[in-house]
Amino acid sequence: MPFYHKLGKIPPKRHTQFRKPDGSLYAEQLFGTIGFDGMSTNSYHEHRPTQVKAIKKQYSVAPKIAKANHIQSYRLKGFQVKPENDYLDSRKTVLTNSDCSIILAAPKQSTKDYFYKNTDADELIFIHKGTGKLRTHLGNLDFKYGDYLLVPRGIIYKIDFDTKDNRLFIVESKRPIYTPKRYRNWFGQLLEHSPFCERDLRQPQELETHNEKGDFLMKVKKQDDIFEMVYATHPFDVVGYDGYNYPYAFSIHDFEPITGRIHQPPPVHQTFETDAFVVCSFVPRLYDYHPDSIPAPYNHSNIDSDEVLYYVDGDFMSRNDVAAGHISLHPAGIPHGPHPGATERSIGKVKTDELAVMVDTFKPLMVTEEALKIADEEYYKSWVE
């Protein structure tokens, strides 16, 4: 998050003595990214955060690749992913490359008996269904339908759901996820033409501090393995922190669409960026207002990027037969465009209620075995008239 945030108690000067009421020192931790060059946070703990008691298990959660090289458009029926009790077990990677993974999840239960930390990747968790609270060692965030939760790598978290009916669309990114740089001035402030501003980005305001010793299980993801580690102190023992590296939330409903007289290109929908992919939000908006405009997109050849669209809600103007929870994958190397009839059908329409999340990757995505379980193998022929 490229702006400063402070929560809880911190001393006036960094790296100086900061004492508890009993006179002992709080344990300071600098939590940085990209070596010491990226965003960082300075946090103060009741106990040293280094107290590993045991490493109990190690197992792989690497996705199983079904098709590494391919040129086939796919439709995946995301709501066919079966709900599972456990949050980590419920996460099914459907598309992946060396930069990122696209994951669908339908967890029924909150994380209860463990903490989770992903050291491989930033996680962007889009809440399609469900409400609850993301609890992290740097503070909590309430979430609901339409929220993006940005969890930078290394944040220790648990996730509480209010009900059993939850649907998540998750992007794991090995590259840091930022908001687009072109919407920021040289100080990092969001500019007037940005489709969102600082007020729309929700920072943690509630900090849980547990001063407890015992056995605390943490599942740590590293190199596509989960390591089950036992810590001697409660991982949520921060009394205060400040800096730039912390989780935050942004609602897709707060994205202000940019519209024009003729069809606007996908970058106007951009919400997040990395150097390996972009994330765009397609939200309800007025259509193009040139008298001869065609609201449906033109055919386009994303010759060097794969396009993943996750359909959230509303009516999807350029597609026939897609529903909420579906993913379309339009791979690099071949053109794609509106389905037969969609272009004519769009003419004269003044607005759309569509809601969708798009991920465009610069490297091709591999299709996993989990994807093939929910795949429409005939989708690639759906443009034939």
Ligand SMILES: [Fe+2]
């Ligand atoms: Fe496209």
